[in-house]
Amino acid sequence: MKVNKRAKRDAKQLFHLCLVNRLLAENRVRHVVQRVVTAGRRDGPAILSHFRRLLRLDRARHTAIIESVTVVPADVQAAIEAGLMRRYGPHVTTTFAYRPALIAGVRIQVGSDVYDGSVQARLTALEKSF
Amino acid sequence: MSNLLMEIEAQIAGARTAAARQNVGSIRELGDGVAKIEGLTDAMLNEMIDLGDGVTGLVLNLEETEVGVIILGDYTQLKEGDEARTTGKLLQVPVGKSLLGRVVNVLGQPLDGKGPIKSDISYPVEKIAPGIMRRRSVDQPVQTGIMAIDAMIPIGRGQRELIIGDRATGKTTICIDTIISQAELNKAAEAAGDSSYRPLYCIYVAIGQKQSTVARVIAVLEEAGAMPYSIIVSSAASDSAANQYLVPFAGAAMGEWFMDNGMDALIVYDDLSKHAVAYRQVSLVLKRPSGREAYPGDVFYLHSRLLERAARVGEKYGNGSLTALPIIETQAGDVSAYVPTNVISITDGQIYLETDLFYQGVRPAISVGLSVSRVGSAAQLKAMKQVAGQLKGELAQFRELAQFGSDLDAKTQAQIDRGKRIMEIFKQTQYRPIPVEVQVAVIWAVQNGYVDRVPVPRVRAFQSTFMDFLVTRHVELLATIKREHTLSDALKAELKTVADAFTQTWT
Numbered sequence: 001m002k003v004n005k006r007a008k009r010d011a012k013q014l015f016h017l018c019l020v021n022r023l024l025a026e027n028r029v030r031h032v033v034q035r036v037v038t039a040g041r042r043d044g045p046a047i048l049s050h051f052r053r054l055l056r057l058d059r060a061r062h063t064a065i066i067e068s069v070t071v072v073p074a075d076v077q078a079a080i081e082a083g084l085m086r087r088y089g090p091h092v093t094t095t096f097a098y099r100p101a102l103i104a105g106v107r108i109q110v111g112s113d114v115y116d117g118s119v120q121a122r123l124t125a126l127e128k129s130f
Numbered sequence: 131m132s133n134l135l136m137e138i139e140a141q142i143a144g145a146r147t148a149a150a151r152q153n154v155g156s157i158r159e160l161g162d163g164v165a166k167i168e169g170l171t172d173a174m175l176n177e178m179i180d181l182g183d184g185v186t187g188l189v190l191n192l193e194e195t196e197v198g199v200i201i202l203g204d205y206t207q208l209k210e211g212d213e214a215r216t217t218g219k220l221l222q223v224p225v226g227k228s229l230l231g232r233v234v235n236v237l238g239q240p241l242d243g244k245g246p247i248k249s250d251i252s253y254p255v256e257k258i259a260p261g262i263m264r265r266r267s268v269d270q271p272v273q274t275g276i277m278a279i280d281a282m283i284p285i286g287r288g289q290r291e292l293i294i295g296d297r298a299t300g301k302t303t304i305c306i307d308t309i310i311s312q313a314e315l316n317k318a319a320e321a322a323g324d325s326s327y328r329p330l331y332c333i334y335v336a337i338g339q340k341q342s343t344v345a346r347v348i349a350v351l352e353e354a355g356a357m358p359y360s361i362i363v364s365s366a367a368s369d370s371a372a373n374q375y376l377v378p379f380a381g382a383a384m385g386e387w388f389m390d391n392g393m394d395a396l397i398v399y400d401d402l403s404k405h406a407v408a409y410r411q412v413s414l415v416l417k418r419p420s421g422r423e424a425y426p427g428d429v430f431y432l433h434s435r436l437l438e439r440a441a442r443v444g445e446k447y448g449n450g451s452l453t454a455l456p457i458i459e460t461q462a463g464d465v466s467a468y469v470p471t472n473v474i475s476i477t478d479g480q481i482y483l484e485t486d487l488f489y490q491g492v493r494p495a496i497s498v499g500l501s502v503s504r505v506g507s508a509a510q511l512k513a514m515k516q517v518a519g520q521l522k523g524e525l526a527q528f529r530e531l532a533q534f535g536s537d538l539d540a541k542t543q544a545q546i547d548r549g550k551r552i553m554e555i556f557k558q559t560q561y562r563p564i565p566v567e568v569q570v571a572v573i574w575a576v577q578n579g580y581v582d583r584v585p586v587p588r589v590r591a592f593q594s595t596f597m598d599f600l601v602t603r604h605v606e607l608l609a610t611i612k613r614e615h616t617l618s619d620a621l622k623a624e625l626k627t628v629a630d631a632f633t634q635t636w637t
Contacts, residue, residue, distance in 0.1 A: 012194075057168070057195055109154070112169030117149030 003046045010043075011050035015058075023091055024058055061111040064092050067099040067118075068106045084110065153216040157181070158196060160208055162415045163370040165199045167214045173197045176256050180215045183207050187214065188221050188372070191416050198416045200372035202237065220256065223380045224249035225387035230331060233348060233362040236377045238384075241364060253383040255376060259438035260389075266444040268478075271509040272330065272396060272453055275311030275563020276304060278496045278556040281518035281573055282525075283481055286509030287330070287394050288442025288451035292473055294458045294465065295483030300494050301457045302343075303560045304481065305398040306350055308455065309334065311563035312396065313356035329359065330453075331388055333397040335381035336364040338374045338404035350561060371415075374408035382439045385452045389441065392448035397440070401457035402433060406469045423468050430472045437476050465500075479503035493557060498525045511566055512616040517573040525552055544582075551581045554589035567611040568597050571625060574617070580629045592636060599632050 003011075014036070018028040032051070036044050064084045066072065072080070081094050088110055099107070102118035109115075155169025165187060173179065179187040179199050185208060191198025199214070202221075223238035226249045233242040240247055268286030285291045293301045309332040319327035334351075336344045344364050351357050361384055365377035378399045388395035399405070406429055413426035421427045433456075440454035456477065458470050463485065465474065474480055479502045488495035507515070528549020531542055538546070555576055558564065564572075572593055575581060584592045600608060607624055614621070 054195070060169075106149075108149075112153050112155050112171045114152045114154045115149045116152060121149075 001046055001049050003050045004043070007043045007046035008050050011047045011054060014047070014051055015054040023062075024055070029055065062088075062091055062093060064088070064094045064108060064110045065097060066094060066106060066108050067097045067102060069098070069100055069102050069104055071098075072096060072106070080106075080108070084108070155197070155214050157208060157210055157212045157214060160205065160210055163201050163205060163372050164412070164415045165201055165205070165208070165214070166196050167199055168196045170197050170214065170216055173216050174220075176220050178217045178219050178221050180217050181205075181208055182212055182214070188376070190412070191418070200375070200412055200416075201370070202372060202376070220254045221376070222252035222254050223383050224251065225253045225384050226251050229361045229384060230359060231357045231361075233344075233364060236363070236365050236369075236373045236380050238380065251387065253387055255379045255383050257383060257386060257439065259435065260441045260443055260447075264443050264447050265441050268442050268451075268505045268509050270328070270394075270442075270451070271506075271511060271566075272308070273311055273315060273563075273566045274304070274308040275314070275565070276307055276494055277558060277564055277569045277572070278494060278498070279304070279481065280510075280566060280569055281514060281556075282498060282522045283479065283496070283501045283503040284506035284510040284514070285453065285455075285479075285503060286442075286506045287328075287453050288440065289479070289503070289505050289509075290437045290440045290454040290456065290477040291503060291506070292456050292458060292477040292480040293483070294460060294470060294474070294480050295495070296460050296463055296485045299483040299485055299488045300560070301459070301483060302347070302400055304483075304494055305334070305400065305455050305457065306347060307561060307563050308332075308396065309351060309360055309398070310354040310356045310561055313351075313354065313359045314563065314565075316359050317355070328394050330394045330396055332356070332360045333381050333385050333395060334360060334362045335378050335397060335399050336362065336366065337377055337399065337401060338365065338367050338369075338408060339400060341366045341368070354561060371408040371411040374405065375412050378402070378405055378436055382436060382452075386439060389443060389450035389452040390448060392450045394451045394453070396453040396455065399436075399454065399456040401459050402473055403457075403459045403469055406432070425468060429469065430476075433469075433473055434476050437473075478505045491557070492553060493560070496556075498522060499529065511570070513570045513611055513614075514566065514573075516617050517570055517577055520577070521552065521573070525549060528552070547582065547586075548576075550586050551584070551589050552576060554586060555581070555593055557590060564597070565608070565612075567608040568600055570611055570617070571600055571608065571628075572597060574622075574625055575629050578626070578629070580633055583633075595636060596629075596632055600628070604628050 014032050018024055018032055033048065036048055066080055077096065084092050084094060092110065102120045105118035107116045107118050153170055153172040155167040157165050158168045159166035173189050173192065175189055175192060177189045179189060181187050185201060185203045185205060187199035187201045189197050190200055224247055228247055228249045232240055232244060232247060235241050238247065268288045270287040272285045272287055274280055274285060293304055295301050312330040312332055316329040319329065334347060344366060348362060351360055363377055363381040365373040381397055385395040385397040406425060409429060409432055410425050414420060418426050437454055437456060440452045442451040456473060458473050460470055482497045482500040483495045484497045487497060527545055531546050532549065555572065575596065581589055581592060607628060610621060
């Protein structure tokens, strides 16, 4: 879908209206979407498309994805969560996932920050160094 | 042995590897050599981005939710959703003397099949130009070996002299002549063991040129033995616009190394019109707002920051220099177009080549009236100043008077006749630079009326024979002019004796 500058600007304004203390308020998001849909604006779909993208990026910034090859023990999970909260604040939600391609170790991604302690990453780094 | 194994086991057990933080994004959009990447919140402007598969990108746009990256290399294997990582490094190219004699691409990788380049020093492609306090004024000449330039539009080391003209008017030839001239001077100084001579190394940057043109330039330089003192940096017409946009900056980085290390270098940008077009293409694909002739608003800054990197630095900073000879191709002689006016205003003068003169057989087709060197006269050899000081004025008068055909007084007719002969003297065969001491002797002969009696069609033959006469029989006189840099009364008397002897024998 072609999203023009005006739709982008409007979507950005709507997104900022949904923030309370720099955090997304879900009820506001639902309200905004409903209002845009009912308003029947011609560029409504474009606005909502960009609005959705902004939401996705915001969600990614506040979500930590922890990938490992085996199930992470509960105490280690708690330690990881505590560490992430210290660094990124209390509003980070954590998701644990299983990824055999890592071979061994853990990979954590929060937004565009990646902490890769997996064997796969080290092998890739080794390959590059040659 | 068991102790050793235990030690190793203990070290393995105690080894801790920390997972370093990386900044990662994913490709959202890809096409035309440009990628839009989501994430990469830590990306810096002009930072290199690792796109995987050995492909590198360069950050040009920083936006709220994504970064715009130009891709250097083959991007056909990349796809939407692929990971991209920041590297924390700015784009760098290898620099140093090991590049001399080589043909390289925008990343400093060899294109000549002569094996890898052995250089352990790299310079960033984008670098801030030397500031005011580091600079000193231009006071050493660049001997181009082209008589019309050395006499009337002298270029100094550290100067930026634009070469402008329509297509096929001899712009590149002037630059190649200059490179050959430097190689000859460097070789002569090496052979004579002259340690006071500062060799001038040359860098030829081909931007959007045909591969055949670049191959021809290489062949000419190799034939003239100029390659050992030259570097060729090429981004041909078939390369991506991103590579063409970056290649002059890569060449400038290679030249700056010489300047920073107390040496002199000369860089030819062939040509900046194509460079502006490549930058326009990159900017449009990056969806930057366009201005006049669809060029982006910062096309002036593009060329000013490139050409400002040419400088002569002070003694305290090594006394090095980087001279720039940018080339601009005009359309139907229109110097008032956007990019030509920009570059004219940035440089310290211009050599304007005219199509009409070229087809009249005046080669190099330099238009004396429109060409100017704003700082080079301070660097001109004193001997050349003594003999050529009046030349530009005389030629200007000749152009004015040549319009009147008949009923002229004797003085005016003499001026016209002198002008015609000077025009002939300034015609020169390509790739054959003339040493400055020979130029001084020839112009002295013209100024002292030795050519006035020679019929105009025979002036070139007279000049050629006189030069041979000087080079073969009066080497010592030429060496004295070269050594003393000025024409003393004794030297003038000796020149007179030589010129008299020659005119008596010449038929």
